[in-house]
Amino acid sequence: MEKQRTLRVMVVIAIVLVISGRPVLAKRPIKWKAQSAWPSGLLGQKAFEDFCQKVKVMSDGRLIIKPYLSIISDLTAAWNNPHEAYTFHYYQGGLDMLNKLYEPFGVYALGVVIVGMESFSSKIPLRTVEDFKGIKIRSPEGMLGDLLRKMGASVVVLPSPEAYSALDKGVVDATDYSAPSANFRLGLHQVAKYFNYPGFHSMPQSDFTVNKRAWDKLPDDLKEIVRIAQREWCEDLIQRGFIEDLEAVDKMKAAGCVQIKWSDEELAKVRKLAEQVWDEWARKSPRCKEAVELQKQWLRRLGSL
Numbered sequence: 001m002e003k004q005r006t007l008r009v010m011v012v013i014a015i016v017l018v019i020s021g022r023p024v025l026a027k028r029p030i031k032w033k034a035q036s037a038w039p040s041g042l043l044g045q046k047a048f049e050d051f052c053q054k055v056k057v058m059s060d061g062r063l064i065i066k067p068y069l070s071i072i073s074d075l076t077a078a079w080n081n082p083h084e085a086y087t088f089h090y091y092q093g094g095l096d097m098l099n100k101l102y103e104p105f106g107v108y109a110l111g112v113v114i115v116g117m118e119s120f121s122s123k124i125p126l127r128t129v130e131d132f133k134g135i136k137i138r139s140p141e142g143m144l145g146d147l148l149r150k151m152g153a154s155v156v157v158l159p160s161p162e163a164y165s166a167l168d169k170g171v172v173d174a175t176d177y178s179a180p181s182a183n184f185r186l187g188l189h190q191v192a193k194y195f196n197y198p199g200f201h202s203m204p205q206s207d208f209t210v211n212k213r214a215w216d217k218l219p220d221d222l223k224e225i226v227r228i229a230q231r232e233w234c235e236d237l238i239q240r241g242f243i244e245d246l247e248a249v250d251k252m253k254a255a256g257c258v259q260i261k262w263s264d265e266e267l268a269k270v271r272k273l274a275e276q277v278w279d280e281w282a283r284k285s286p287r288c289k290e291a292v293e294l295q296k297q298w299l300r301r302l303g304s305l
Contacts, residue, residue: 030222032065032214043181043241048113051233058225063218074205075295076143077274082114082238084302085205092298098207101287108215109207111230116241117199121183121192122174123167127260129269138166138175143277144202148176150273167191176202180252181244189252196260197249200267208233271304 034052052065079085088094089112098109120126124135133152139145145155156172163175168191177183180197189195208230215223253259262270282292299305 027062029061030063030218032063032210034065043237043244047233047237047240050236051229054229054232055226058229059222063222063226074203075278075292076147077201077270078278078295078299078304079117079203080302080304082116082203084298084304085114085203086112086234086238088295088298089205093294095207097291097294101291102209106212107209108212109209110215110226111208111234113206113208113234114238115204116179116238116245118176118178118202118204119180119183119195119197119199120174120176120201121163121167121188122194123192124173125194125258125260126174126196127262128266129273135173136171138163138172138177140176143274143281144176146277146280147201147270147274150276151270164188164191178204179241179245181241181248184248184252189255189257193256194258194260195249195252196262197245198261200262200270275305 034048056064074085085094089098095109095112102109120137122135122137124131126132126135129151132148135153136156137148137153138158139148139155141155141157145157148155153174156166158166158172160177163177164186166172167175167188174192175188177186177188179199180195183189183195218226249259278292278296282289296305
């Protein structure tokens with residue numbers, strides 16, 4: 001009789017375990033190491049760390065992504081807001097094109113991460129394309145550097161951390177660094193009285209890319225968890241970044257800085273020059289041409305071209 005009761009208890013426990021969906025012996029968690037493009041302290045890095053924690057919670061600890069500190073790029077002067085680019089990647093073929101490019105390297109682009117529009121910080125007012133003629137501006141090379149040269153500026157390539165000292169010492173008249181919130185955090189408003197907002201020249205985009213073999217090993221439910229968390233991460237970063245930028249704008253104006261808003265007429269002039277830059281880059285390779293043309297098709301549908 002005692003053995004029968006013991007057996008019944010064991011059967012009940014087994015049934016409960018099956019119903020709960022919990023394995024009797026828990027498997028070791030899957031662990032990924034992930035590197036981000038943001039330095040410590042910036043919203044981008046904080047949002048990335050929140051994403052990693054969210055995946056851990058949603059997967060009940062079965063998938064752990066450990067964030068590490070660290071290519072951000074975009075089609076310069078193309079977008080009016082983050083949602084245009086966001087829609088392009090998820091619903092207009094952007095991610096599919098990216099994964100076609102990544103396939104030979106054994107990696108898989110799961111989604112994109114978009115930061116808000118960046119802002120120039122300058123010691124002189126920059127209200128028109130004409131105002132850029134003859135100035136020295138800190139900027140990376142690439143499409144943006146090419147655009148600034150077409151606008152008549154001299155591009156000075158310096159590491160990002162040197163943007164403050166370059167303005168302070170008069171090495172440059174203006175700098176491209178980041179969005180208003182990051183510019184304020186670096187203290188650029190202390191050495192550059194003018195800033196443009198909303199920005200127009202750059203809206204950095206990166207992608208969340210994983211090793212294809214590691215991705216393929218994940219069960220379907222964990223794949224869906226990562227997909228959902230990644231999309232939420234992108235939206236979260238856009239929204240939180242928008243609020244932080246507005247707060248930074250208020251603080252800079254309170255400190256005596258001058259906000260500059262570009263007119264539609266001047267923005268159209270910049271877009272025309274940017275198109276020349278895009279077409280020049282499109283001629284560099286068939287892949288560049290495909291990437292540029294696909295984005296231009298979407299921009300035409302938006303009425304931006």
